[in-house]
Amino acid sequence: MKQTETINNIQALRAxxxxxxxxxxxxxxxxxxxxxxxxxxxxxxxxxxxxxxLDTFYMGRFIRIVxxxxxxxxxxxxxGYISGFHQTTFVNIVKSYSFLSFVxxxxxxxxxxxxxxxxxxxGALMFMFKRCSFVILFTALVFILxxxxxxxxxxxxxxxxxxxxxxxxxxxxxxxxxxxxxxFSILLCLIPVVYQxxxxxxxxxxxxxxxxxxxxxxxxxxxxxxxxxxxxLGSASYSIYLTHAVVxxxxxxxxxxxxxxxxDVRIIVSIIVSIGISCIVYEIIEKPMTKYLKNRFLPKKxx
Numbered sequence: 001m002k003q004t005e006t007i008n009n010i011q012a013l014r015a016x017x018x019x020x021x022x023x024x025x026x027x028x029x030x031x032x033x034x035x036x037x038x039x040x041x042x043x044x045x046x047x048x049x050x051x052x053x054l055d056t057f058y059m060g061r062f063i064r065i066v067x068x069x070x071x072x073x074x075x076x077x078x079x080g081y082i083s084g085f086h087q088t089t090f091v092n093i094v095k096s097y098s099f100l101s102f103v104x105x106x107x108x109x110x111x112x113x114x115x116x117x118x119x120x121x122x123g124a125l126m127f128m129f130k131r132c133s134f135v136i137l138f139t140a141l142v143f144i145l146x147x148x149x150x151x152x153x154x155x156x157x158x159x160x161x162x163x164x165x166x167x168x169x170x171x172x173x174x175x176x177x178x179x180x181x182x183x184f185s186i187l188l189c190l191i192p193v194v195y196q197x198x199x200x201x202x203x204x205x206x207x208x209x210x211x212x213x214x215x216x217x218x219x220x221x222x223x224x225x226x227x228x229x230x231x232x233l234g235s236a237s238y239s240i241y242l243t244h245a246v247v248x249x250x251x252x253x254x255x256x257x258x259x260x261x262x263x264d265v266r267i268i269v270s271i272i273v274s275i276g277i278s279c280i281v282y283e284i285i286e287k288p289m290t291k292y293l294k295n296r297f298l299p300k301k302x303x
Contacts, residue, residue, distance in 0.1 A: 007220060007224065008224040008225050008226065008231060009219035009220065009222060009224050009225055010038060010041070010042070010216070010219065010220070010234075011230075011231050011234030011235065012219070012225050012227070012230045012231065012234055013034055013038060013215065013216060013219055013234070014034075014035070014038060014233075014234040014235075014237040015230045015231075015233035015234040015237055016031070016034065017031035017032070017034035017035045017038070017237065017241075018031060018233065018234075018236075018237035018238075018240040018241050019031070019233070019240070019271070019275070020034075021108070021240075021241055021244065022240065022244045022248075022270070022271050022274045022275065023267060023271060030189075030192075030208045030212075032111050033154075033157055033204070033208040033209050033212040034212045034215065034216070035111065035241075036111075036114070036115075036154065036157035036158055036161070036209075036212075037157050037158070037160050037161040037164070037209070037212045037213050037215075037216045038161060038216060039115060039118065039158060039161060040118070040157065040158035040159060040160060040161025040162045040164075040165070041161035041162070041164050041165045041168075041216060042161070042165075043118075043119070043122050043158075043161075043162070043165075044122075044132065044135075044136075044161065044162040044165035044166060045165035045168065045169065047126050047132075048132055048165065048166070048169050049169070051126065054123055054124075054126075054127040056298060056299060057119075057123045057126070058119070058120075058123055059297055059298060060294070060298060061116075061119045061123075063290060063293045063294055063297065063298070064238075064290065065112060065115060065116065065119075067289060067290075067293065068238065068239065068242055068281075068285065068286050068289070068290075069106075069109065069112055069242060070097060071285065072106070072242040072243060072245070072246055072281075073096060073097070073105065073106040073109060075246050076105075076106050076245060076246050076249065077093065077105065077106070079246065079249065079250055080249070083249075083250070088105045092104075092105050093105050096109055099112065099113045099116045099117075101113070102114070102150075102152075106245065107245060108241060108242060108244075108245045114154065114155065114158075118155070118158045121139065121142055122135070122139065122158075122162075125138050125139060132166055133166070135162070136159070136162050136163060136166060139158075139159055139162060140159055143155040143156055143158075143159055151201065152201055153201040153202060153204070153205040153209075154201070154204065154205065154209070156205060156209065157205070157209045157212065157213070160209065160210075160212075160213035160216075161213070161216065164213065164216055164217050164220070167217075168217075168220050168221075172221075173221040174221070175221060175222055175223045177221065178218050178219070178220065178221025178222035178223075179218070179222040179223065180218070181214060181217060181218030181221070181222075182215060182218030182219050182222045183218075184214065184218070185211050185212075185214035185215035185217075185218055186215070188207075188210070188211035188214065189208075189211045189212075189215070191207060191211075192207040192208060232279075233275070233279075235282070236278060236279050236282035236286075238282075238286065239278045239279070239281045239282035239285075239286045240274070240275060240278040240279075240282075242278075242281075243274065243277055243278040243281045244274040244275075244278060247270070247273060247274045247277050247278070248270055248274060251269075251270055251273065252270075
């Protein structure tokens with residue numbers, strides 16, 4: 001089995017997903033589906049190639065997700081208090097900080113609740129089973145039970161990514177075929193946009209989750225991009241995802257951007273400003289903070 005490497009096209013898809021979430025279009029939030037599939041893929045693929053201890057896995061995930069989330073949510077709440085654009089209760093704030101509710105005070109935080117629960121489950125199953133096929137099987141069983149209890153099917157997008165990782169680690173496909181699959185997935189993504197299909201959890205999984213999985217699958221085998229800009233945005237995608245909510249709320253409620261009459265101009269300006277500030281956050285907060293925490297709390301070989 002090959003060693004874990006950075007897969008450029010996955011970084012590129014991270015950038016695409018992050019940029020999608022910065023818009024107010026009805027398809028903007030669908031970048032989340034791509035993120036979930038990628039997350040499932042990365043977790044399975046990295047652990048297949050370089051399995052680490054349970055405590056190291058959980059600490060690594062905590063460092064990657066939680067500190068920046070807490071920082072950006074704190075800024076969001078502070079701005080909301082100053083500008084009056086957001087009101088909430090102390091209980092909701094506590095639940096949001098502790099990932100105890102799928103309805104979070106910081107409106108992008110709901111996806112991280114799914115992520116954290118997936119990490120808890122995945123880490124436990126990797127600790128219990130040495131065979132990755134068993135991990136995938138029991139993940140599917142747990143997700144089926146969850147779908148009955150909480151009525152959400154979006155968990156299965158993580159499972160899609162895990163299955164893709166298992167396949168990718170063992171099967172080679174021609175780059176030309178990968179490119180065809182990737183282009184086909186883009187066409188599939190246009191179907192729910194054109195026909196406005198998303199009225200249920202099942203439709204989201206079918207019309208957004210499945211195309212996202214096909215997109216990740218095709219991107220893995222397609223010729224890899226070397227575009228430095230898109231790869232940088234992929235590295236900064238988490239900062240973009242978290243920061244854009246703060247930036248957009250500030251622009252719309254503090255600076256009055258919603259009063260602009262030209263809707264397309266509002267969208268373009270908000271995207272550009274969001275990306276610019278997000279990249280600053282990535283450089284001065286996320287990157288140095290994550291490096292410090294990894295060096296401080298993780299074994300050197302996994303830092």
